[in-house]
Amino acid sequence: MQKLIVLGAGGHASVVIDAAQAAWPGVEILVFDEAPKTDRILGLPISQGRPDPENFDNATTQAIVAIGNNQVRATLTQWLENAGFKLATVIHPTAWVSPSASIEQGSFVSARAVINARAKIGAACIINTAAVVEHDCMIKKSTHICPSATLAGAVKIGSQTTVGANSTIRELVSIADNITIGAGSVVIRNITEAGTYAGCPVKQL
Ligand SMILES: CC(C)(COP(=O)(O)OP(=O)(O)OC[C@H]1O[C@@H](n2cnc3c(N)ncnc32)[C@H](O)[C@@H]1OP(=O)(O)O)[C@@H](O)C(=O)NCCC(=O)NCCS
Structure with a gap:
């Protein structure tokens, strides 16, 4: 190119x-x-x-x-x-993307982001600065993982969802489509209903 x-x-x-x-x-x-x-x-x-x-x-x-x-x-x-x-697919050279991870076209991975083993990132996603996507996570298309957010192992995130800056998602948790997680929040249970959630642990706003 x-x-x-x-x-x-x-x-x-x-x-x-x-x-x-x-x-x-x-x-x-x-x-x-x-x-x-x-x-x-x-x-x-x-x-x-x-x-x-x-x-x-x-x-x-x-x-x-x-x-x-x-x-x-x-x-x-x-x-x-x-x-x-x-x-x-634009990947900043300081990001780490495991050779066993996959990223679909049109996505952006910012500086110091980490995408670990077998993680799957859909099309047109943003994995923003210093975000961590742990092993076996699955992120559907057009979703934004904001700066310094952490997805623990095998988390699933739907499409057009935003995981706010510096928030943490517990391992194995699933978050559905069209959800916003507030900055600095902690998600410990599955979220199935579209909406905005924030706090520690999160509650629907
Ligand atoms: C969650 C969020 C979307 C809510 O925005 P909003 O709808 O404009 O909500 P408001 O600012 O009016 O706040 C509504 C209530 O939620 C609370 N709230 C908002 N954001 C919160 C957060 N991140 N954590 C905990 N509580 C939060 C407010 O204190 C307020 O509570 P109150 O009604 O008791 O006073 C927004 O605050 C947020 O965190 N966005 C993510 C920002 C981000 O990560 N940006 C990165 C871009 S790269």
């Missing part, structure tokens, strides 16, 4: 751009945003709108959605796929 298309030009996009430049020195990064608030991000120009697949060659170009909102990231990742773009 010589070119990386980044959809989104907010704070999270700047983290993804830094990681991509560290992972692939010399990569040309092209940033697109439908409603940019500035004209540059980290010195790179921002193009308004979406990229035209006619202008790119999949042999040299991949694309990723760098937007923290799970629903928006899911929708735009689907659009990229439907438009024929090849999805990138």
Whole structure:
């Protein structure tokens, strides 16, 4: 890959751009945003709108959605796929990903994150800075594990769920789709009903 298309030009996009430049020195990064608030991000120009697949060659170009909102990231990742773009997986070089773990396309793994043995990460996920995904965890698509959150062994997380910063999920616990876990929370039982949960142990807000 010589070119990386980044959809989104907010704070999270700047983290993804830094990681991509560290992972692939010399990569040309092209940033697109439908409603940019500035004209540059980290010195790179921002193009308004979406990229035209006619202008790119999949042999040299991949694309990723760098937007923290799970629903928006899911929708735009689907659009990229439907438009024929090849999805990138961006992994910061200081992250540890076990050779037996798997990460589907369109996901981002930030600096110092750890993804241990046999863990499975779905498409368009964010494993954010210093998050720990222990052995045998399974995370479905478009989910965000926020900075320094820890999933103990064999935890299951549904799609479009957010595990807040610095929260802890006990081993073997399952958390369903469309759930938000507040920052600094502790989850010790399965959560099956969509909603927002916080505290230690968590309660539904
Ligand atoms: C849980 C969360 C989504 C709730 O946000 P919200 O709906 O705006 O809720 P509010 O701030 O209005 O708080 C509602 C109640 O929940 C409590 N609460 C909120 N977040 C909490 C948390 N993380 N832990 C414990 N209690 C929390 C508040 O104290 C308040 O309690 P009260 O009604 O008794 O006063 C949010 O606080 C949070 O933790 N988000 C995750 C942030 C994060 O990790 N970001 C990382 C991005 S990379």
